Amino acid sequence: MNLTEFVNWTTLGTYAGCLAMVLILTQLTKTIPGVSKIPTQLWSWLLAVVILVAAQYFAGTLTAETGAISLLNAAVVSLAANGGFEAVQRLLGGNKDD
Numbered sequence: 001m002n003l004t005e006f007v008n009w010t011t012l013g014t015y016a017g018c019l020a021m022v023l024i025l026t027q028l029t030k031t032i033p034g035v036s037k038i039p040t041q042l043w044s045w046l047l048a049v050v051i052l053v054a055a056q057y058f059a060g061t062l063t064a065e066t067g068a069i070s071l072l073n074a075a076v077v078s079l080a081a082n083g084g085f086e087a088v089q090r091l092l093g094g095n096k097d098d
Contacts, residue, residue, distance in 0.1 A: 007021070012055045015077065018048060019081055021047075021051055026040065026043060030043060040082065044082055045074050047078075049071060052070040052073055
């Protein structure tokens with residue numbers, strides 16, 4: 001299996017693919033200077049918007065309608081990513097860092 005079979009634009013355009021990537025990218029980037037000043041929930045939403053719109057662009061399905069609905073879909077992905085991370089932190093007994 002090569003990397004393109006694991007992560008590709010089609011996968012990132014799905015709920016599960018976008019959710020996984022937003023969760024990973026949010027945790028990896030939220031402490032970067034500049035980014036750390038943005039609330040984590042807003043940052044994860046912005047990442048989700050970029051991923052969903054880019055996935056549609058590269059799949060050739062980006063229209064005004066699909067771009068607009070991506071704003072709402074990104075909210076669902078962002079809320080799930082943030083809630084999922086907090087749940088794992090609680091289960092592991094860690095402290096929430098933001």
